[in-house]
């Protein structure tokens with residue numbers, strides 16, 4: 001029997017990265033054929049083995065920096081690409097302040113080269129964009145809905161997400177039939193249940209959960225909690241930590257929404273979170289609960305640029321997209337810890 005997806009090739013840019021690799025596995029599990037493009041600037045080719053272990057399938061991989069427009073054009077000539085999920089981007093907030101040009105060039109140049117190919121295509125290619133809740137800044141109302149105003153970006157990284165969304169809106173308006181979904185992530189954490197793929201931050205991790213697990217693994221003597229004098233229940237920042245496998249599944253649902261012509265608007269935006277806020281101390285407690293060990297930490301100064309609290313209103317994602325998170329904070333933290341133990345041979 002012919003499967004409707006037989007001819008389709010879904011291009012996943014940054015497909016060897018943290019969220020990208022989990023999304024590739026989710027796509028393969030749903031029977032999609034996947035073409036991964038990654039320049040290995042913040043990932044390793046070994047992730048391909050992990051994807052194969054987790055899914056039983058080894059997808060096609062091309063090592064390519066998407067800033068190379070001629071190479072991108074050639075790739076579109078050689079493969080019948082019927083959907084694009086665009087993750088490839090630099091993502092370190094602090095580094096983006098030091099290297100704004102590199103961030104704008106890479107994050108926006110890559111997207112523009114992809115859109116140039118969409119423009120040339122005989123029929124418009126569905127496009128899913130990896131955006132961030134960072135576009136909301138310090139929201140005045142919680143939980144954060146998609147109607148919450150986009151605030152001036154606090155870093156070049158955040159600005160590339162905002163400008164990326166604006167470029168997509170303009171392109172959707174210009175290309176008849178072009179459909180785009182921007183997914184605004186809250187805080188993705190965790191690893192695939194197979195523990196074949198997970199998060200592999202290069203150097204000292206900036207994000208909370210990798211820092212917790214690397215501290216517990218002995219790489220750092222202690223975790224510093226960045227401030228406990230915020231106006232929250234226990235004084236520490238509140239975030240919406242979402243299991244990366246839940247997040248990955250949302251990408252497949254979003255892609256299929258466009259492929260099956262279910263979009264109600266040409267450009268749609270969804271918040272992807274659990275709807276539940278957790279404080280830094282609650283995440284530490286979750287780690288201690290699932291690992292059965294104490295974490296060494298101290299209370300330090302506030303980190304510049306941190307918002308007080310951010311968590312998603314999931315109504316639109318639940319009702320319009322038809323997607324819900326299934327995994328708890330403890331499950332996510334436990335998987336992150338299992339992954340860390342595997343990576344460190346503990």
Ligand code: UD1
Nearest residue numbers: 093132134206207208211224225226237239280303305306
């Ligand atoms: C950060 C970025 C955000 C980006 C997201 C991607 C900043 C200011 N924000 O979000 O733009 O989209 O990562 O993953 O960098 N914390 C500690 N000690 C640590 C590390 C973190 O207390 O060693 C706290 C932070 O103060 C924060 C929470 O843990 O309250 C989560 O931090 P993090 O994982 O870096 O995520 P965000 O700051 O939400």
